[in-house]
Amino acid sequence: MSFPWAKEYTPTTDFGQWMDKQLPLPRFVYNSLGAGYPAPRNLNYMWNFGSMAGLFLVIQIITGIILAMHYAANANIAFDSVEHIMRDVNSGWMIRYAHANGASFFFIAIYLHIGRGLFYGSYKAPREMLWLLGVVIYLLAMATAFMGYVLPWGQMSFWGAKVITGLFEAIPLVGKPIQELLLGGFAPDNAALNRFFSLHYLLPFVIAGVIIMHIWALHIPGSNNPTGVDVKGPQDTVPFHPYYTAKDGWTIGLVLIFFTAMMFFLPNALGHADNYIPANPLSTPAHIVPEWYFWPWYAILRAFTFDFLFIPAKLLGVLAMFSAILVWFFLPWLDKSPVRSGLFRPKFKIFFGILVIDVLVLGYCGGAPAEEPFVMISQLASAYYFAHFLIILPLLSRLEKPEPLPNSITESVTGKPLNTAS
Amino acid sequence: MATVETADTAVAEESGVRRRDFINIAAVSFAGAGAVATVFPLVNQMNPSADVLALASIEVDISAIEAGQAIKTSWRKQPIFIRNLTAEEITEANAVDVAELRDPETLAERTTAGKENWLITLGVCTHLGCVPLGAAQGEIKGEFGGYFCPCHGSHYDTAARIRKGPAPANLEVPEHEFLSDTVVKIG
Numbered sequence: 100m101s102f103p104w105a106k107e108y109t110p111t112t113d114f115g116q117w118m119d120k121q122l123p124l125p126r127f128v129y130n131s132l133g134a135g136y137p138a139p140r141n142l143n144y145m146w147n148f149g150s151m152a153g154l155f156l157v158i159q160i161i162t163g164i165i166l167a168m169h170y171a172a173n174a175n176i177a178f179d180s181v182e183h184i185m186r187d188v189n190s191g192w193m194i195r196y197a198h199a200n201g202a203s204f205f206f207i208a209i210y211l212h213i214g215r216g217l218f219y220g221s222y223k224a225p226r227e228m229l230w231l232l233g234v235v236i237y238l239l240a241m242a243t244a245f246m247g248y249v250l251p252w253g254q255m256s257f258w259g260a261k262v263i264t265g266l267f268e269a270i271p272l273v274g275k276p277i278q279e280l281l282l283g284g285f286a287p288d289n290a291a292l293n294r295f296f297s298l299h300y301l302l303p304f305v306i307a308g309v310i311i312m313h314i315w316a317l318h319i320p321g322s323n324n325p326t327g328v329d330v331k332g333p334q335d336t337v338p339f340h341p342y343y344t345a346k347d348g349w350t351i352g353l354v355l356i357f358f359t360a361m362m363f364f365l366p367n368a369l370g371h372a373d374n375y376i377p378a379n380p381l382s383t384p385a386h387i388v389p390e391w392y393f394w395p396w397y398a399i400l401r402a403f404t405f406d407f408l409f410i411p412a413k414l415l416g417v418l419a420m421f422s423a424i425l426v427w428f429f430l431p432w433l434d435k436s437p438v439r440s441g442l443f444r445p446k447f448k449i450f451f452g453i454l455v456i457d458v459l460v461l462g463y464c465g466g467a468p469a470e471e472p473f474v475m476i477s478q479l480a481s482a483y484y485f486a487h488f489l490i491i492l493p494l495l496s497r498l499e500k501p502e503p504l505p506n507s508i509t510e511s512v513t514g515k516p517l518n519t520a521s
Numbered sequence: 522m523a524t525v526e527t528a529d530t531a532v533a534e535e536s537g538v539r540r541r542d543f544i545n546i547a548a549v550s551f552a553g554a555g556a557v558a559t560v561f562p563l564v565n566q567m568n569p570s571a572d573v574l575a576l577a578s579i580e581v582d583i584s585a586i587e588a589g590q591a592i593k594t595s596w597r598k599q600p601i602f603i604r605n606l607t608a609e610e611i612t613e614a615n616a617v618d619v620a621e622l623r624d625p626e627t628l629a630e631r632t633t634a635g636k637e638n639w640l641i642t643l644g645v646c647t648h649l650g651c652v653p654l655g656a657a658q659g660e661i662k663g664e665f666g667g668y669f670c671p672c673h674g675s676h677y678d679t680a681a682r683i684r685k686g687p688a689p690a691n692l693e694v695p696e697h698e699f700l701s702d703t704v705v706k707i708g
Contacts, residue, residue, distance in 0.1 A: 161563065165563060165566055168566070168567070169570075183572065187570040187573075188566055188571075189565045189568050189571075190562035190563075190565060193562060194562070194566060352552070
């Protein structure tokens with residue numbers, strides 16, 4: 100793990116030495132987040148979103164544990180217990196709004212983190228496993244967020260649960276039994292609510308476990324960097340502490356300002372008013388959409404309005420939606436270009452920009468009503484999305500002529516050849 | 522950068538404190554203060570919520586309680602004993618030498634002036650929280666004619682004062698107020 104020039108942990112106090120012999124936890128922290136972990140000296144602000152996502156996971160776990168102290172996972176009283184949190188519990192409104200908006204901020208951080216990986220080729224060798232674990236974290240986070248959204252047992256909760264479990268109904272032959280198995284009934288009710296609560300409490304800790312593996316996998320090759328060029332020597336790195344602890348701390352302070360502004364002044368801006376109506380199995384809200392962070396995938400789901408060969412439209416939409424994320428698992432082997440960073444890939448740079456716009460368009464369509472022109476736009480955007488990963492990336496890696504890479508990180512930073520830079 | 526470093530070094534030579542030390546301490550202190558301010562509501566949420574506090578006082582109609590009788594009612598999810606003392610019980614309670622009691626209190630201190638016959642206490646033994654016997658008809662009243670806690674054998678007298686057994690204090694008298702001759706507000 101880490102580079103040979105990493106600073107060695109040397110406890111100075113007697114207690115430190117005693118501790119280091121018995122449980123070298125301080126050594127572990129020193130080597131993973133402290134001065135004993137050298138990181139590339141040229142990391143830009145796009146490298147700050149991993150720690151930010153971690154911060155929001157911690158905020159979600161803390162506020163979530165608190166909410167669970169006051170929430171009742173019972174279909175008869177769940178909605179009222181949430182109102183009890185909002186009105187009666189000391190600062191309950193604040194803790195609930197922190198939790199609700201914290202989910203959005205977690206996804207903002209995660210999306211920027213994924214985007215960073217896509218642009219700078221962080222998924223390429225030797226970091227494939229790091230990337231795969233990241234995709235797993237993202238999938239787990241989506242499942243957790245979905246189940247959490249069901250818990251207030253409002254109209255959007257109920258119909259969200261119905262629609263999402265309805266996806267499984269599209270599976271041929273066994274679809275209906277699987278949906279009934281997931282719900283513990285024929286429609287969302289007490290059984291579903293209880294198991295969603297149980298899993299919503301469990302999964303964040305599973306995510307935390309996968310994050311530990313994610314960081315472990317990161318620390319073996321070390322961080323990628325904006326040039327994508329490997330670290331060649333001590334002159335290319337700085338100790339993680341204080342350089343990146345301070346830099347991460349700065350963006351964490353900044354994002355907390357936005358987070359609290361959202362919590363206090365726009366707490367429901369990202370929510371749906373319909374979710375303040377208690378769940379009613381007899382009436383679907385007129386405009387039902389998931390939370391914003393699911394919109395691109397939701398647009399892909401709804402883009403399939405036609406049967407193809409023997410596959411019904413419903414199944415096609417579900418397959419496409421899951422494939423849109425599962426394709427990421429194959430990304431390290433679809434993009435075979437040996438150049439990691441998009442900075443030195445003139446054509447990739449353009450297509451990456453188009454992909455970002457494409458996903459934003461999908462997102463917009465996913466939040467819009469299921470009518471024209473959004474259906475048509477979703478279909479085109481979905482087609483492009485898959486084309487990017489399955490056609491453009493493999494072709495680009497063969498056809499594109501990358502720009503010359505700098506000889507080293509230090510050279511790219513100082514503009515001087517390696518031997519003259521200290 | 523070079524000039525800044527030089528300036529810092531110059532300051533450091535004079536006072537031993539660099540500007541960066543100050544920024545570091547200021548930033549970490551600010552974050553620390555923020556963390557403490559955040560922890561407060563996260564802990565305070567465990568205090569009784571508004572709906573619990575809303576039930577914190579009750580009004581009880583005591584018109585049907587004859588002398589020598591007692592009723593049990595519930596206040597803040599805890600039992601309350603309301604006892605209409607007989608003249609003999611009052612005499613008995615006043616005859617005790619207060620100085621010899623484990624928790625010295627007179628009957629007058631434990632009741633409302635002019636309504637000394639109404640003894641209102643929590644039905645919670647001050648030892649480990651069991652409900653003492655003696656309020657309902659036919660229950661053992663203990664050696665001193667008041668209450669007896671069967672869990673660990675604490676005996677209370679007719680003013681519900683601890684007289685024998687492990688309990689450290691008299692049965693607690695909750696804050697109460699007579700709204701009329703027949704209605705008492707507890708809490």
